Amino acid sequence: MKIAVQSEPFDLGAETSAFSAAVTGAGAAGAIVTFTGLVRNDGGALSAMEIEHYPGMTEKAIAAIADEAVRRWSLADVLVIHRHGRLAPGETIMMVATAAPHRADAFAAAEFLMDYLKSRAPFWKKEIGADGSDWVAAKDADEAALKRW
Amino acid sequence: MIDVLYFAWVRERIGLPREKVETSAATVADLIDQLRAREDRYAAAFADLSALRVALDQELSSFDAPLSGVREVAFFPPMTGG
Numbered sequence: 666m667k668i669a670v671q672s673e674p675f676d677l678g679a680e681t682s683a684f685s686a687a688v689t690g691a692g693a694a695g696a697i698v699t700f701t702g703l704v705r706n707d708g709g710a711l712s713a714m715e716i717e718h719y720p721g722m723t724e725k726a727i728a729a730i731a732d733e734a735v736r737r738w739s740l741a742d743v744l745v746i747h748r749h750g751r752l753a754p755g756e757t758i759m760m761v762a763t764a765a766p767h768r769a770d771a772f773a774a775a776e777f778l779m780d781y782l783k784s785r786a787p788f789w790k791k792e793i794g795a796d797g798s799d800w801v802a803a804k805d806a807d808e809a810a811l812k813r814w
Numbered sequence: 815m816i817d818v819l820y821f822a823w824v825r826e827r828i829g830l831p832r833e834k835v836e837t838s839a840a841t842v843a844d845l846i847d848q849l850r851a852r853e854d855r856y857a858a859a860f861a862d863l864s865a866l867r868v869a870l871d872q873e874l875s876s877f878d879a880p881l882s883g884v885r886e887v888a889f890f891p892p893m894t895g896g
Contacts, residue, residue, distance in 0.1 A: 702896055717822055719888060722872035747895065759896065779896055785874070787888075788895035789822035800823050803892035 666735070666743050668727050670718065672750035677701060677757060684744050688764040694741040696768035698775040700761045706754035710794050716749045716758070719787035723747075730781040734763070737777070737814075738770040745778065747788065780810045816881070818845075820859070821890035824866065827859040842868050843877045845887065859889075867892055 667684075669675075681699055688694040704714045731743045744762040752758060761778045765771040782788075790801040819832045839845035846863070849856045860866070868875050869888040881887070 717825075719819070719821055719869070719872070719890070722869060722888070725872055783896035784893055786895040787821070787869070787890065787893050789891065790894045791822070800891065801894045803894050807894075808892075 666728075666731055667745070668724060668731060669746045670720075670723050670727070671746070671748055674748070674757065675746050675760070677760060680744065680746065680760065681762065684742065684762045684764065688741045691741065693766060694764040695766050696771040697762060697764045698768070698771040700775050700779055702758040702760070704752050704754045704756050704758060707792075711754055711792055712795060713754075713793040714752045714756075714758070715791040715793060715798070716752065717789045717791070718747075718749045722787050726786045727782065730778060730785060733781075734774045734777050738763075738765060738774045739767075740765050740770060740774055743774070743778070745782070747782070747786070749788065751793075777814055780807075780814065783807050784811060816845075816884060817886045818849075819886065819888040821888065823891055824859050824889050828855055837881075839881055841877070841881060842870070842875065842879050842887065845881060846877065865891060 685697055727745050731745060734743060741764040747759040761775055763771045763774040784807045791798055792801060815834050815836055817832060818835045820828050825831050837845055837848055839848055846860050850860050863877060867890055868877060870879060870884045871886050
């Protein structure tokens, strides 16, 4: 399991290849699902996204969410990378990868990880535009999404 | 003495990211009452608790939780990761 919280960009292809090589080497995985989150430009209105986090708690909260995924589904491995700091439209914010013997577990675990990372990992997004900046409000739908698990 | 941390708009409204607070508050709610009484910027930040979350020693908790043995309290809005 790899969990990284960092300000630096990461190489999506290299991370996916390394994750894939590790699980195929062990022979336990028949499926890998990856999800990537990007900064939208919202029709040109957004000039940057600033992501604040709670150092220390962030890593612990993500590890707890990943551990829960491993308990619930049959997984060969889990990867979570989440960036913080100032990001431009089009930049990669985060990625999740899950490897499992069968695809249903890999898909479900990836969705579970995303739902929980959204509402239970201590990150806060601020959108910076030409006319000022605003903190992104959490949506009721995000909280509701946790209930299906 | 406990460390009190603020994040996102809570940090902006109060005007600092962390501070040490001398307190005999028994619960998180008691600590909030103490902070609210300090200055308007605290009263403004803690005006609507439904818009806030709290973590005790880096674990999500609740406003009625006891503070006994807690070293770090953090206040922040609902999280927006992913």
